[in-house]
Amino acid sequence: MKQLNETNAVKDCSGEPLPVFGRGAVTYCGIEKGAIPVGSVYLLTVAMNQVFRGLEGPSESGIPLPVAGQFYLLRSEKTGVLLGRPISVYASRRLADGAVELSYLILRKGTGTKELCGLSEGDGIELIGPLGNSFTAPAASDKVCIVGGGIGVAPVAGFATTLPDTSYDFYASYKSGCYGLEHIKPASLTVTTDDGSAGIHGMLPVALSADVLRKNGYTVVYACGPTPMLAYVQKICREAGVRCYLSMENRMACGVGACLGCTITTTEGNKRCCKDGPVFDGAILQFEPPKYKPLRGSAVNPAEPGVSASSTAPDMSVEIAGVRFENPVIAASGTFGYGSEYGSLFDVNALGGICSKGLTLQPRPGNTGPRLVETASGLINSIGLENPGISHFIDHELPAMLSLKPVTIANLSGSSLETYVEGAKLLDATAVKMIELNISCPNVKAGGMSFGMDPASAASVTKAVRAVTKKPLMVKLTPNAPDLIGIAMAVREAGADALSLVNTFQAMAIDLNTGKPVFDNVRAGFSGPAVKPIALRMVYDVVQAMNALPENERIPVVGLGGIATWQDAVEFLMAGAAAIQVGTATFANPLAMTQIAAGIANFMKERGFATISEFRGSAQL
Secondary structure, three states: OOOOOOOOOOEOOOOOEOOEEEEEEEEEEEEOOOEOOOOOEEEEEEEEEEEEOHHHOEEOOOOOOOOOOOEEEEEEOOOOOOOOEEEEOOEEEEOOOOOEEEEEEEEOOOHHHHHHHOOOOOOEEEEEEEEOOOOOOOOOOOOEEEEEEHHHHHHHHHHHOOOOOOOEEEEEEEOOEOOOOOOOOOOEEEEEEOOOOOOEEOOHHHOOOHHHHHHHOOOEEEEEOOHHHHHHHHHHHHHHOOEEEEEOOOOOOOOOOOOOOOEEEEOOEEEEOOOOOOEEEHHHEOOOOOOOOOOOOOOOOOOOOOOOOOOOOOEOOEEEOOEEEOOOEEEOOOOOOOOOOOOOOOOHHHOOEEEOOOEOOOOEOOOOOOOEEEEOOEEEEOOOOOEOOHHHHHHHHHHHHHOOOOEEEEEEOOOOHHHHHHHHHHHHOOOOOEEEEEOOOOOOOOOHHHHHOOHHHHHHHHHHHHOOOOOOEEEEOOOOOOOHHHHHHHHHHOOOOEEEEOOOEEEOOEOOOOOOEOOOOOOEEEEOHHHHHHHHHHHHHHHHHHHOOOHHHOOOEEEOOOOOOHHHHHHHHHHOOOEEEEOOHHHHOOOHHHHHHHHHHHHHHHHOOOEHHHOOOOOOO
């Protein structure tokens, strides 16, 4: 499976092909045999047959052939991710029609790689590449040692196929199983596995050391794999006085050296992994120890020594202001009606709590004009708090809510201080477990967010409502306020028992046909996955400010904003949130909340957590 060296593409000064932006079609995508767990690694083969030439359109000529060690940014045409994923070339060859066939071994891990592993024959894929440099060819007199760790076997195995047969020794180290070695022809092959499923039982050090390097007379080492393994290879090569070339990885955006997002530290200053690498002379690399240890375990190896994965269901319950929730997943106000609307789609009793639609003292018809605009990874809404009024809610919607198992939370809004107070009085006489005081709705002209924009007004409405109800009071804050922490502290001092944040971000949309704003109110509320990183940061900041207070003065924070997966939810809990609310995600996936709850439970079970409090706030420094 020798790699062809000819190419009709433009090359740089060193003779390596310059990257292009092109399109290919999947010719094969299937599970790689030998990888454990089964289905964790896939072999993807793509025929790259077009190169985009700007406005001139695609061309079928000038498709470059990569050299050993290079990689591509891969992105499925039917994708939900923004960035291409950097994947090293496992094998390549020129086809008779001028196209280039590229093969990759892909570890199925995150969203992007899962998409790539789920492709079918004929699916379109976008490619940028070949990217980066290549492995420096050994001299004829060199005694060559090649080392691959896990998925890092792919690029060094590809490099090995360019060398004369039996001119090198190959060491392959895996956690479990053995794969990617079908095409290599080493003088000797040594396999190690952490679980003993193949080869020698143990990690790389059981087979390769500085003494082994000296004993076998190696003069150069080529390696790719996890960072700890590469740091070990560098160490033993220094001890033995052997040259080494290490293929590094880092998170990437552009792949062509423009954004500087993938730099790594070297003795020669910062180097771009995508452009100056990925292959580096091991002598210049600086490996720093990780800042933090993994929290308990990992999905691959769940338990630390002395910590075993739980065989029983974890306790998912949380307590907020004296109210017990069976689990931390709460349906956010405005997205879930009054609890029964989704009842035929999934078991709503599996939720921890349900926040009612925003309620006002008098009925509201809501906003005129268009109310929804979908955006990339988000939704802009201008509903305007349409609701039947609190009295109607108490007589008609509340009984059905109370018949459900989740904690019933009434979301209270108003257009004036007086309407907030009168509405709170009515709700106080009901069996609702908690009132969520909404001073953050951006879609009304009076009241709503106007009360939540500065500490004094936020405190005034909180204090007034607190005076007329004994219900636990959770105040919902806006992310649009200039001093979110100041407002959080003000409402805490005014009597809030808890906070929920964040509500939607102010946004707008323009109609290209009329040239005018889409929404009658011009501005509307933006929610969805796009806001999650900002909402997470705001929750983290408020919790951090709370933690600076004496423990008896702190109040819990419920986090929301862009939560769509269990991983999102766990991040909010690690940021210090007492619980989480889910809104827009339910529109895209009605099962989102139950899947989030199940995902949190599985995470806890795998890591050996008995309660949420064991990892809540772990990110706080």
